[in-house]
Amino acid sequence: MGDVVVIGGGVTGIQAALDLADHGILVHLIEREPSIGGHMAQLDKTFPTNDCSMCILSPKMLDVSRHPNIRISTCTEVIGIEGDVGDFRVLIRKNPRFIDEVLCNGCGDCVQICPVEVYNQFDAGIGVRKAIYKPHPLAVPDLVIKDSEHCIECGLCYDICGREAIRREDSPREEKIRAASIIIASGYDVFDAVKKEQFGYLRYPDVITSLEFERMMNASGPTGGSIQRLSDGKTPDHVVFVQCVGSRDIPLSRPYCSGVCCMYAMKNAMLLREKYPETRVTVLYMDVRAYGKGYEEYFERAKSMGVEFLRGMPAEVIGEGGDMTINVENTETGEMVKLHPGLVVLSVGLEPAKNASSIAAKCGIPVEETGFFKSIDEKVNTVATIQPGIYIAGTAVAPRDIPDCVAHARAAAMRAFLDAVQDEPA
Ligand SMILES: Cc1cc2nc3c(=O)[nH]c(=O)nc-3n(C[C@H](O)[C@H](O)[C@H](O)COP(=O)(O)OP(=O)(O)OC[C@H]3O[C@@H](n4cnc5c(N)ncnc54)[C@H](O)[C@@H]3O)c2cc1C
Numbered sequence: 001m002g003d004v005v006v007i008g009g010g011v012t013g014i015q016a017a018l019d020l021a022d023h024g025i026l027v028h029l030i031e032r033e034p035s036i037g038g039h040m041a042q043l044d045k046t047f048p049t050n051d052c053s054m055c056i057l058s059p060k061m062l063d064v065s066r067h068p069n070i071r072i073s074t075c076t077e078v079i080g081i082e083g084d085v086g087d088f089r090v091l092i093r094k095n096p097r098f099i100d101e102v103l104c105n106g107c108g109d110c111v112q113i114c115p116v117e118v119y120n121q122f123d124a125g126i127g128v129r130k131a132i133y134k135p136h137p138l139a140v141p142d143l144v145i146k147d148s149e150h151c152i153e154c155g156l157c158y159d160i161c162g163r164e165a166i167r168r169e170d171s172p173r174e175e176k177i178r179a180a181s182i183i184i185a186s187g188y189d190v191f192d193a194v195k196k197e198q199f200g201y202l203r204y205p206d207v208i209t210s211l212e213f214e215r216m217m218n219a220s221g222p223t224g225g226s227i228q229r230l231s232d233g234k235t236p237d238h239v240v241f242v243q244c245v246g247s248r249d250i251p252l253s254r255p256y257c258s259g260v261c262c263m264y265a266m267k268n269a270m271l272l273r274e275k276y277p278e279t280r281v282t283v284l285y286m287d288v289r290a291y292g293k294g295y296e297e298y299f300e301r302a303k304s305m306g307v308e309f310l311r312g313m314p315a316e317v318i319g320e321g322g323d324m325t326i327n328v329e330n331t332e333t334g335e336m337v338k339l340h341p342g343l344v345v346l347s348v349g350l351e352p353a354k355n356a357s358s359i360a361a362k363c364g365i366p367v368e369e370t371g372f373f374k375s376i377d378e379k380v381n382t383v384a385t386i387q388p389g390i391y392i393a394g395t396a397v398a399p400r401d402i403p404d405c406v407a408h409a410r411a412a413a414m415r416a417f418l419d420a421v422q423d424e425p426a
Helices: 011-022 038-042 053-066 109-113 156-160 210-217 261-275 295-304 356-363 402-420
Strands: 004-007 027-030 070-073 076-084 087-094 117-119 128-130 173-179 181-184 188-190 207-209 238-245 280-285 308-311 317-320 323-329 336-339 343-348 350-352 390-392
Touching: 004 011, 004 173, 004 402, 011 027, 011 038, 011 053, 011 070, 011 402, 027 076, 027 087, 038 053, 038 210, 053 070, 076 356, 087 181, 109 156, 181 356, 181 402, 207 210, 210 261, 210 343, 238 261, 261 280, 261 295, 261 343, 390 402
Parallel strands: 004 027, 004 181, 027 070, 181 390, 207 343, 238 280, 238 343, 280 308
Antiparallel strands: 076 087, 087 173, 117 128, 188 350, 317 323, 323 336
C-alpha cells in the first residue's frame, strides 16, 4: 500500500487526509504555514448555520494531529516532484521554526515576555503579534514559532523557557517522501482590495475587508469581538457592505463569481444586526447569488432582520475629514441614493493562491486562464488532472464554500485511495 501526500492543510486538505487515514493510508500533510487550518480558522461564524467556525474545524484539526496514519509537516513546502502514479518522489523543504518541536509544549511564556510587536497576518492586518508567537490559540501543532526577521535577540525568551526549546540558530531541512498519489489542496488568496483604488482601502481607516471584519467579529480576535471604527474605536452607526470587490470584474481579469461573498456578507450583516440592533446595515450588490440548500431562506432571514439590500454598485467611496460618502444609483428604482457610512466593508473575492502556478509547474499540470488549477473534466471528473495520480480539490480548483470543499476533498481522497491500494492483493 502506498502513501499519499496532501499539499495544503486547510479544511479541504484536512478532510482529504482524515478520509484517507481512516482507510488505512499513511498521509503526509504538507502545510506552508506554522499551523494547519487555512482560511476557515480565521472565520468567526459560518453560513448557512452560523455555527462557530473553529467549533467545527478545531476537532478536525485535533483528529489530524492525533491520527496514527497522518504525519503533519508545517512550515513546509514542496520543492520538487518526480515519478509517476504509484511511485512519486516528493521533495519537501521544512523552513526553520527556531523551536525544538519535541521540547516545546506550547505554554506561551515566551510569547508573554517577548517585547516586539509586529503586524499579524492571521488577523488579516488589524491586530499585532509578538516576534515569537503562536499563530492562534487553537493552533495545530500546539507550538510557537520565532520570526527571525523581527526578533531583536533580547534573549528574554531563551531565559524564560524552562525546557530550552527555543533555538538561536536553525536552518531549512530537505526530505524526500515516496507516495502513490498526491492531492493538491493549496486553497485561495483573497483579492487585494488596494487594486480597487476608488474604494479607498488603506487610504481611509474605516474601509476594511470582509476578512478583517471576520477577525474583528471574533471573540478571540484583535478587538475581542467588538466592531469598531479603526479611526476612533467607536461603534459605527451605519455599516455598508460593498459586494463583488475583485469578482465579476473583467477589466481586473477577475471575470468569475467568487461564489461565497453574497452569503458571507449576509452572514456578517445578520451577526451585526444581532449584536448591534441600533446599527443600520446596507448591502450594495449587483445581484444576490444564494444558490445552495437553505441559502435563499438565509437571504430572506437577513431581510427580516432589517438588513437593507440596495441593488447598485458605488463608483467610489469619498472620504472627507473623517466622514465617508457613497453615492449609488438604486438600479431597481433609478433613484440616486447618498449614504454616509461609519464603516465600509469590502466583500473581497477569492483568487488563485499566489503560488498556484509554481505548484502546477512542479506537478506538470495546467492552470486555467483565471489561475485556478485545471481539472480534466469540469462536469464529471473535477478532481482529476492530466497527470494520473495527481488530484486537485477545494478552492485550489475554483471558489467554493466549506460544504463544497469538504465534498470535493472526499472525492479526491477516494481517487487517491484507489491509486494507493492498486497493487494490493485482493
Ligand atoms: C471573508 C470570508 C468569509 C467566508 N465565510 C464562509 C462561510 O461562512 N461559510 C463557508 O462555507 N465558506 C466561507 N468562506 C469560504 C471558505 O473560507 C473556503 O470555502 C474554505 O476555507 C476553503 O478551504 P481550502 O482548504 O480549500 O483553502 P484554504 O483555507 O485557503 O487552505 C489552503 C491551505 O493550503 C496552504 N498552502 C498553500 N500553498 C501551499 C504550499 N505550496 N505548500 C503547502 N501548503 C500550502 C495554505 O497555507 C492553507 O493552509 C469565506 C471566505 C471569506 C474570504
